Amino acid sequence: MAAAVGGRGFLVQPCSLSFVSNKNVLKHPFGAANTCWHVKPAKPQGFARHVAHAQLRPTWLPGLDPPPYLDGSLAGDFGFDPLGLGEDPESLRWYVQAELVHARFAMLGVAGILLTDLLRVTGLLSIPVWYNAGAVKFGFANTETLFLVQLILMGFVETKRYMDFKSPGSQAQDGSFFGLEAALEGLEPGYPGGPLLNPLGLAKDIKNAHEWKLKEIKNGRLAMVAMLGIFVQASITHVGPIDNLVEHLSNPWHRTIVQTLANSAS
Incomplete structure (x- = not known):
């Protein structure tokens, strides 16, 4: 004892x-x-009570008491809000949705950059490095037309998402999406479903799918950090991530981030 x-x-x-x-x-x-x-x-008092509380409620900094408005009910909530941005409940709801969307875009971006860069380096496809892909001219349409089409399509989807955020379930009503509402079958704001967006039928019971939500947001946060690294890497080295990886593996002890930053500064 x-x-x-x-x-x-x-x-x-x-x-x-x-x-x-x-x-x-x-x-x-x-x-x-x-x-x-x-x-x-x-009864546990003082220090012992705080230790027990810390063990039951993991935080981004061990031993740190999370803010009262972050009670651990949100997926990936580790009490990290040093600026107090989530004190307002409505703002917190919006930040949760914004992080989720950015995380998904980052996961798609990292996968797309690594795949296309691998195909380019191996010579399987003759394509430009990822940060020059937007400057490519296509024969079937000019750049202005493609930009306008993208603006309309993305604007439509983001408008629908915002309307569903403001009034949950409103975009699942009959006739609200060209008759495709049943194929989308929205589960809750930020988590659409149906055979189009959830073909494997994962997390159908979205209210009890905390593990799936946690895995998604963890991978999304990792992807956002990876995207930041890819941006900085391209700005300093002016090559793609696969090129940087190959160069590092060719001489791991002398071609590292330290030498790269030192050479770029000189």
Whole structure:
């Protein structure tokens, strides 16, 4: 049994009634004796209560008490809000949806950049490096037309998403999406479903799909950090991520981020 005094712990020998004499001394075969202490269990207070709370509620910084408005109910909530941006409940709802969308775009972006860069480096496709892809001229349409089409399509989708955020379920009503509402089958704001957007039928019970939500947001946050790294990498080295990886593997001890930053500064 352990006890805590002033933030320090020590062990207390448990008592066994069948081996305790009137003097509360335990006799050992080798002549040693241990005093038996009767300890009454006490409620955890102060430091002990905070330690137990920290173990039950993981935070981004161990031992840090999360803000009261981040109670752990949100997927990926580790109490990180140093600027207090989520104090307003409505703002917090919007930030959750915004992070989710950015995470999904980042995952698609990282996968697209790595795949196309791998095809380019291996010579399977003759395509430009990813940051020059937007300057490519296509024969079937000019750049202005493609930009206008993209603006209309993205604007339509984002408008529908915003309307569903403001009034959950409103975009699933009959006739609200050219008769395709049943094929989309929105689960809740930010989590559309149906055979088009959820062909494998994962997390149909979205209210109890905390593990799936947690996995998605963790991978999305990792992808956002990866996208930032790819941006900085391209700005400094002026090549794609696969080229940087090949160069690093050719001489791992001398072609690292430290040497790269040092050479770029000189």
